[in-house]
Amino acid sequence: MSGDNWSRQELARFLRSRRARVMPEQVGLPTGGGRRTKGLRREEVAVLAGLSPTWYTYLEQGRDIKPSVQVLDSLARVLDLSEDERRYIHTLVHGQVTNPQPLDGPAWSGEVMGPLVGLMNDSEYPVYATDIHCNLTAWNRACTEWYDDWAGYCPEHRNMLRWLLVSPKAKERLPDWERVTTDVVARWRSELAKWPHDEGLTARVAEFARISPLFATLWRRHDVQEHRTITRRFRHPKRGLHTLRMALLVTPDEPMIGLVIHFPVPA
Known part of the structure; x- marks a missing residue:
């Protein structure tokens, strides 16, 4: 058969x-x-x-x-x-699921994801949780060194893509800022296809296009890229230029929440 x-x-x-x-x-x-x-x-x-x-x-x-x-x-x-x-x-x-909804169980963004990131609070490398809207829902202390002190932003601006587009700190910490931003937009566009009925995503696209000419240009290009393990260069305030590998972990329980873990590139 x-x-x-x-x-x-x-x-x-x-x-x-x-x-x-x-x-x-x-x-x-x-x-x-x-x-x-x-x-x-x-x-x-x-x-x-x-x-x-x-x-x-x-x-x-x-x-x-x-x-x-x-x-x-x-x-x-x-x-x-x-x-x-x-x-x-x-x-x-x-052969695949369209518009997956959370499975029965704990709310990953609150009951599980926050404590999970907290377990990695002593790590010297960044760990953060983000949702389909690119909102930053949890992060460890190392993120403030490698990225930014997102706790200082108002809650509605704690968003990874928004940070990349408008924060001067993003260009300071990421020497390949434009390439990183281009990559994130392409991966976000690919992800959005899985959630065609989420009106909040449409509103986010309009917001980003309004505040960033670069985003508007990239969005019109329709570049797409699936999530994968990548490397990213940082300009650390104490360590100088440093390259880390990044991996995205997603649970079937809550497909709209992902955990991004950074770790050293093997010599």
């Missing part, structure tokens, strides 16, 4: 199992009338999801059709899927 065929059959089996789990009263349907089907009927799922009953039947039969992201999310709503289950059907159909 080919990979595509297996995915279609697995999606069909999964949808049938989730449909059997949803009781009619959960979606406002009557429970009487000699109902023999456990859970919802196929045509009921189709109508509630705004689909053709025949088309949905084909889907449960594993036919060679490919539902859109919107259709999958509509089915997830009707079948009361958890975020784990919603991600699963997206992966089966498209």
Whole structure:
């Protein structure tokens, strides 16, 4: 069995199992009338999801059709899927998750990420947490030496990309400032494609274009680059020019929060 065929059959089996789990009263349907089907009927799922009953039947039969992201999310709503289950059907159909939401568990930006950065407070190298908006949500003491004292900024200006664009300290600490900024904008643009419904991101783009001609120019270029481990040069006030390697760690629990860790480049 080919990979595509297996995915279609697995999606069909999964949808049938989730449909059997949803009781009619959960979606406002009557429970009487000699109902023999456990859970919802196929045509009921189709109508509630705004689909053709025949088309949905084909889907449960594993036919060679490919539902859109919107259709999958509509089915997830009707079948009361958890975020784990919603991600699963997206992966089966498209090979990746679109617009992932936080999984059940601690809030990484508060309950976990802050204490995790705190554990690295004695490190001589920077560690910081940032969200999809580039907001800096936590950082260790070393960041004040290698980057800046972000605690001195008002909360709405504690943003890595904004800092790069407007802070004189960014040009002072980063000898390759323009290349770094170009790289961050390209990586941010690539990341934004995963969150098409986040209006806050659209507002951030407009804000950055308003305060920075460089950002406006870079944004019009449409350069994109995926996140990867990179090196960055710093002009440290005591150590002078120094190169560090940077790695981004992201947890599936909270895909909008990332931990950026700096460490020495091996000799």
